[in-house]
Amino acid sequence: MRQTERLAADAAGLARAADILRRGGLVAFPTETVYGLGADATDAEAVAGIYAAKERPSFNPLISHLGSFESAKSQGIFDETATRLAEAFWPGPLTLVVPVAPTCTISDLARAGLDSVGLRVPAHPLAHALLERTGRPVAAPSANRSGRVSPTDADHVLGDLDGRIDAVLDGGAAQVGVESTIVSCLGGTPRLLRPGGVPREAIEALIGRKLETAGEVGSGPLAPGMLASHYAPRAQVRLNATSIRPGEAALLFGPEVPQGAEAAQAALNLSKNGDPVEAAAHLFSYLRQLDASSAATIAVSPIPETGLGEAINDRLRRAAAER
Ligand code: TXA
């Protein structure tokens, strides 16, 4: 259990909240839509902490929050449509999914391994002040435990997460109460991924065309290449491997070195001491590195289904099935 601080909406509270975020902690903060559970998006272990606190059984890409369009431009690539949307609706309840910029510092885990990134500049003055002081992108899903409703005030947040996060910045009630509208601007076709605070009609009026609709991540068929909903390795994935076969790459977990590991094409250990939070932080970048080794198969050590192990195994099972 952690001691969760309730921070006042003043200069001291903001300074403390920014300090906690910069040191890798978890801070819930108000936005105009709902309260978000924030962590430094560039710090994969901090981001893993979000999943642990929420007890979320699966990883999906998170929205990274920024203080300005200027700072968002160093994280993502904005085409003409994305630029028009950002200029019209930011700061505000709109999230744009855009390709990652070469200068992107947002961790693989916050992006769930994708080459795209979800970015939003919130309008709430406290959120804005916090982001400016933190000076880094802040990943923040809604500040509730998995399966519960999104919180719109600090008491809701504490009801779900007291003792599981470092602090909540108390800014009173959120105004909108529903999450941000998510529009993907990939491959030249803007798509509505999630309806939310900015009405579809307002977006369509601005860009002068209808928005295609795509289900939220994981919920429907998508044209290949238009919107990859999940990072899928090129290699085959073999789960619960207790020994490594010649030519395989090895994704290990825990202190034990499986038989054959010394002859693996490449081997990386998600967490030598078997810590699921550390393992989650490494998951996507290690999968990518092993995939780049050009081995035909990535053999994965058994990972217990405890804590974040459930989300890690969920992701690995999908990677194993996706072909
Ligand atoms: O109002 C909101 O948007 C709240 C407040 C706290 O800002 N935040 C929120 O964040 O709802 P989050 O992280 O729960 O939103 C995650 C959703 C994913 O389920 C997915 O639909 C979309 O954002 N998303 C983020 N990055 C994406 C990407 N690269 N590709 C596709 N979808 C993405």
Ligand code: MG
């Ligand atoms: Mg939510």
